[in-house]
Amino acid sequence: MKRIYQLFLAFNSTWLIVVVYLVKEKYKFNILDSYPMYYSWAIFILIPIFLTALSFLIALKLPKDNLRSNSVTEIELANNNFLPTYLGYFFVSLGVNDISTLIVVFGVIYVFTYLSQTLYFNPIFLLFGYHFYFIKTTTNVKIFLITRKKLKVPGDEEFENLKRINNYTFIDL
Template sequence: MKYVYQLFLAFNSTWLIVVVYLIKEKYILNIIDNYSIYYSWVIFILFPIILTSLSFKIALKLPKDQLINTAINEIELANNNFLPTYLGYFFVSLGISDIPTLVVVFIMIYIFTYLSQTLYFNPIFLIFGYHFYFIKTNKSIKIFLITKKQLKTPGEIGFQNLRRINNYTFIDL
């Protein structure tokens, strides 16, 4: 289940490239006859949001883990660290001129995202109230934590209901 979830997270993290491209090209879904192009855009935008909400349900099947408050030495907010990456994705998708190029670029970015398996940053998590943190443990291990909690002071809060995405990435449900 963990590998399926990692594939799913990588897909959700990169799918916005396709959404931006489809909106840029003013693509209209064939299932909507004689409707405004904006209905298609709403569907394009809702699709990754729905998939991301589904990822929270799937995460419940991941292995459980915990992080006690005394094990946390450093906390660093990571929300803004990924803005340059996503701006890069958006600029790339704006520069793509046709579907075959989009497919190749998407597949390459998807593969790199999946194979890196260190971070699964999905900006749509922010819409659901999640934040991203780098946590350094008392054993000097740096982990990536996805949680709704506001973290400020090391040792102040623990996590009893973590789900392990990989050895360095956890989600707090």
């Protein structure tokens, strides 16, 4: 289940490249031909939002873990660290001229996102109220934590129901 979830997270993290390309190229669903183009665009945008919501349900099947409050020595908000990456993705998708190039570019970025398996940053998580943190533990291990909690002081929060995505990435549902 963990591998499937990792594949799914990598897909959700990179799918916005396709959405930007489809909007740029003014693609439209055939069944919405008599409607204005922005109806198709709304569906393009809703697809990754729906898939991200689905990822929370799938995450319930991941292995459980916890993080004791006394084991956290450092907290760093990571929400803004990924903005340059996503701006890069958007600029790449705006520069792609045809669907075959898009497929290759998306495939390469997807494979690298999956193989890196260190972080699964999906900006749509922000719409669901989640935040991203780098947490340093007393054993000097730096982990990536996805949670709705607003963390400020190391040791204030305890995480009893974490789901382990990989050895360094956890989600608090």
